[in-house]
Amino acid sequence: MKFLRPFFFLRSLLAKYMLIILIAMSITQVAYFVIALFALEITKTGQDESLNEVNQESNVEERWHDEAKHIQNFTDETITQHFESWKQRYPKAAMFWISEDGTLRSKVNVQEQLPSTWTPSFTTKFIKERYGGNPFTVIAFVGEDETNGFIVLEIPRDVFNPPLRNIYEQYGSLVFLGVIVIILFFICISFLFFRGIRKRLLKLQDAMEIRDVDGLPIEIHVKKKDEIGQLEQTFNHMVVELRESKHRERKEEQLRRQLIANLSHDLRTPLTKIRAQAYSISKENLSEEGKQAIQAMETSIVNIDGLIENLMSYTLLMASTYIFEPKEINVVRFAREQMTTWYPVFEKEGFDIDIELQAFDDNMWLIDPLWLGRVFDNIFQNVLRHANSGKYLGVKTESTAHYDAFIIKDYGKGMKNESNAKGAGIGLSIVDLMVKGMELEWDITSSESGTIIKIKKQKDLSK
Template sequence: MSKKATMRDSSNRDRGVKRSFPGKRKMRFGRTLMSRYILLILAAVLFVPVILPITSIIYVVVVNNTNKENTAPYGDSTKISNLWTRESEKLDGATSEKINQRMEQLHRKYPKSSMYRVDQKGETAFILAGEDVDVSESTVDGTTMTTLKWTLNHQTTETRIPSIWNANTSLEFMKEASYRDPLTVVSFVGGDSEDKGQGFMVIEVPRYLLQKPQNNWPMELLYLGGLMMIIFLLFIIMSILFFARIRKRLIRLQTAMITPGKEGIPLPVEIRRSDEIGQLEESFNEMVHQLTDSRHREREEEQLRKRLVAGLSHDLRTPLTVIRGHMHSLHKEPLSTAADTSLRRMEAKMDDLSGLIDNMLSYNLLTSGKYTLKLEQKDVLRIVRETAAAWYPVWEKEQFEIDIDLPEEPLIWQVDEQGLRRVLDNLFQNVIRHAASGKYIGISTEQIHGEIALVIQDRGPGLQKDSDTKGTGLGLSIVDLLIREMGLRKRVDSSENGLRVCIYSGGGAGKPRT
């Protein structure tokens, strides 16, 4: 990687670190889920005390006023009174013929009403009887009377109109008209003008034409109940949609969290709203970006480490080879006993250093996938015996008690022979380094999960305590990697009495051959 590219990646990482935490950003209250939830609660609380009056007002104002069938045919009494007063004012100074013509026009508009006029002499000058009104004449105390007979609400009502009006007949007429049906409106011709000598005019209208028909309360109740039910269902649907959308967004976020991308890291999600869930999505995206940056840094560091280990392993082998050559030459020279002992210790440490370099190189190759294994059907017990025989002088030199108990029958596993020898060498080396205080090594077999397992045990301090000699841990790491690559399994039992390492085949390949 070039220096320029490294600086660019470092700059990108710095920008990633400086990104502000999204959860601390303030939101407008109107965009939060809390504000929407509060609106739903308010709608629920105000449903009965507010919605019920509103529906009643809607019914009274809208329905009743727009329903023509629910309107009085001639309007109300105020309308008729005002109409009659206005018409009388317009006829101020008009001739009898003009007054009669206007009354006829009004009668055609209100045919069920009766109209008549009394002139300035007190004589009944003009009568227009309404539809369904019977007209008859009679003489009472020498005065001719015109009788209008009404049939209203299954009752008969009479209006007697004298041909000559005087104080007595006028008072009697007004007394009867004040409480009876039909409605009687009297107005002087000319209205409130000073000249009252033009007579007066009367209109009589049946009251059923001035009253609204009675409301159909079952229909009103059905309407109000239906309207309230619609509003209630609307509230329920809005609540369901509100929580369904929240659930859908949470499920989408959960799916994104458990669905890995190409690199094993979830992909960012699309932020559609800037509410609480939107902040959670933004935090999740921030976490994904940080994990991605961390993965990239980890890969870069891993590549750098592998190159460093490979370079160090190659660079250290050359001086070690030169040193080994000079040490071999020293063996040919006459040396004192102390010098010969020091030389042999130096050779032992050189061997340890060479083994450490081999372990570093092997670990680097295994982690990078460049360590090639050739898996074949091999007798594992034969390989164990041969490896143990090579280590036998070392164990004797360290005064170990050697307990090898292996069956005669071959144990066939699908393994790489060199890889298995490397596993055994590292385990034996680990016993020498960390369990020397126990002075014991045992190699045997036993049944684990129905499989024959190879068991290597010692009587050292185990994994709970520090050993006398601390190592780098590369040996056991290489053992784990090789066992995994060969498809084997390992179980470690540690106690204060020692360490037991069991290696077995989990796929049924390790079976004795008879």
Template sequence: MKQNRSIFRRFLKVHFLFIFFPPIMLIFFSAFVGFSNAHEKDLNSLNLFYLTVLLFGFIIVAFVILSWLFFLKLQKRLARLQEVMSCSAQNNSFPKPISVQADRMDEIDQLGSSFNWMIQQLEGSRKRAYEEELLRHRLIANLSHDLRTPLTILRGHVTRLNHESLSLEGQNSLTEINHTITRVGDLMDDLLTYTLLTSGKLPFVPVTTDIGRLVRASVAAWYPVFEEREIQLDVDLPGDETFYWEADPQWMTRVLDNLFQNILRHAAEGKYANIMVDVEKEQIIVADRGPGMGNSSHERGAGIGLSTCHYMLKKMRLKADFTSNENGTRVTIKHTERTSTSASGEVNRWSLE
């Protein structure tokens, strides 16, 4: 392997020669002239002084020119490397490898070689991360699909046992088992939906959406469920007035479904839900009288549903402000550039944006 060369060592060698070699030659020449009697008569001290000044002037000029050429070449090589780095930073992409002269391999070439090696390592890491992400998405999707079969079998056995004569305690156990199966199924749906969203399998199709009409349709679909759980539904939806958002109707419906489902899971004991569309402020408000988000719940999961809502709302340039205390939770969906003030006395506050 060829030994690396030092650009600064070459610089010092060349300048050393131009600084010390001419004076040494002048001293040698003067000494040689001193031994020659014939030349001693023709060479006077004034000519020797002019020769010395001329020689030192040449040394200074040569020193400046060589230094300027050296640093100009060095600046061009460093500027080329800096240009490659700046271009990649602006385009948010990996830079292309730079050319390196293997027969020279000075400090700048060594820096370029290290830079090229770093690019290769980063590209390899990104490729491995992409493959691992695809594998993770595929694994979650397959698990969500495969786990539905045993859950369906369990639900079939629970249905069969419901027709058998069981004690009151047995009936309560079957009810709890059925409820747990439903809960696990909902969690798998949330996980599968989030995986499909983050992998780009559920496309985002924004259109001009009538928000009043969309909320009204969602409330009508969930009304029998609230009525079955004996939850008082207070709905304030203007009939003639409305507003429009550039949003994906399916994604907005999914967000509302998640909020309504959270009321049934965590705030059903409050027996109240308020759904309102504020046309003037262009907001959707969903409130309940549950124990609040700060209190623990045996059905509280890892927040996959809220993560899904976060992703959808952010994609649609919306956000959800969560205001919660022991008297209930209030969710306000609005544009990200809009701000709102909250009432006094709030204990906990979350912002999903």
């Protein structure tokens, strides 16, 4: 598998992002290279023109003086032809001729307003203003002496700028715009790249939060084999393993319940035989100790049968297969009937029994009588087993603005884990499941001085 690692790297997100960076750098370098070639070509052309004495101020000045000196005929036509020849080389140049008497004779491409007659003072002022300024100005006398007047050449100084400066002035904004476009292009590509990563991660998060019908996350479709794709594959493997584990757990739970059901049935058969044999032995002529032993045996048989019944009921309740048939019954009357059955048992054990069952505003509760009877039986059985030392049982009703309740109280030594219903034994675990199954509530308050159990039904305050 080691020789495949380079191919996995090419599919990774790191390789893709590095490729984006390389593309952006390549585009930038190509753009700079094209600009450099263009500038080099312009610079080379500018240097060639410089060698031909073009665009150089000193050469222009020297040539203007030299050509003005060699003019022979001092007429308007001759001077104008001279100006036109220079205009062909310098289209932006302005030229004019001032004769010996100070009269403006000929002019070419002159934009500013010039006086028709030049005085010595104006001429001096003009020369002073133009010296070293913009435009570049050259003044030359016509002919061999100063009696023929002078001619003036004015050229904007930007004509003599270096080629790179001209390029910057002409194309600088385009170059800057191009750089901005490249940067924005890189930002957009990066944004799309990371947005795709974010969308895939959010999709994976949604798959983790959404639950299928079996309560497990749903598998996600893997489209790419990069790091996120590997994470998605790992997630799918986890979901498959969880589903298989849950299936095994359900199968084991089903086998365990079946085992408990079969065990409960198999245990009851020998218990029935033992009870029958104990009954037969009790008819014999036994000593007092023998009779007590037979009575203890029957009590143990009853306790074991109750434990088996509780275990069977708890298993059925956990599997949601215990038959639940709710109906409206008078619960106060039902509680009195239950106490009628249990009263002799507690009286035989020497309990002080306190019963105060008052009617509720609404005695009709929608419950399963068998379930509620089983709830009372388990609570009373628990009092007999664990609170026998207190020798007290109180059964009362209580009505408040929010609920109606049955209160069962004893003076036993209390429960070790009063906040955990299962800690009180499997009997109270069945009570918890059945009470909640009938949409009732119950509370346990236990201490060393006794235990109080409330079975409550919340009132409908909207009526």
